[in-house]
Amino acid sequence: MELRITKNLIALALMVSTGLLASCYYDNEQELYPGNNLPTSNISFSKDVNPILVSRCISCHAAAVFFGNIATETYDQIKVLADNGKLIGSIRQDSGFKAMPQGSAKLSDAQINLINTWITEGSKNN
Template sequence: MVMQKKNYTKINKPLKLIPIVFILLFYISSCYNDKAEILYPQTVCDTTVVTYSRSVIPILSSNCITCHGGNTPSAGIKLDDYISVKQQVDNGRLWGAVAQLANYSPMPKNGNKLNTCSLEKIRLWIVAGAPNN
């Protein structure tokens, strides 16, 4: 009787730790993907460093250059090199088109308006003088 009781407690001591280990593992793993950019891609807009190469080119590349790139760009407007993009900034058409202001042809043509974050990056870059940075 005494032996039995002794063994019982000896075996169960480590067993009692199992739930604690699981809770610890869960706690640690739950932090793994706690990155706001991953969890809420639409709500976080990083506009701390806006540059032509880092911010503007990726937006134009994925939304515009299928039509405005290469040797025969739509409306003769090239958006795949800085000089050409800068021209469209300076004549006001780039902003007019993406912000879809009155009297401008709304861009991207036949597509959804650029999201708020992309528009804000383009706007900040233009306000800064549209530098080739």
């Protein structure tokens, strides 16, 4: 009886830990390989730019959180930051801008280049 409980506990622990490992791996794929397969032209807002902002910015800049009176939840909100220079200034961490994402690793060069190219291509809602 006791042995069976122990076995079940071990099985449960294994299931939980492999599940956690798998999800960690999945969550961090962009951070582990942030330059992988990123396009360098014809950047799409929905496919290329927004997923980066969702994973790295929205936890602090959703409409409900709104740090610094900045939201990065919708195209229109992000477009304002693209036009006024704050998006690229903050992620490139240029002097005179607040360095973003606050408290975590800088975006990769490939991600920054991707967002910069999206802006120079007209920051389209594509």
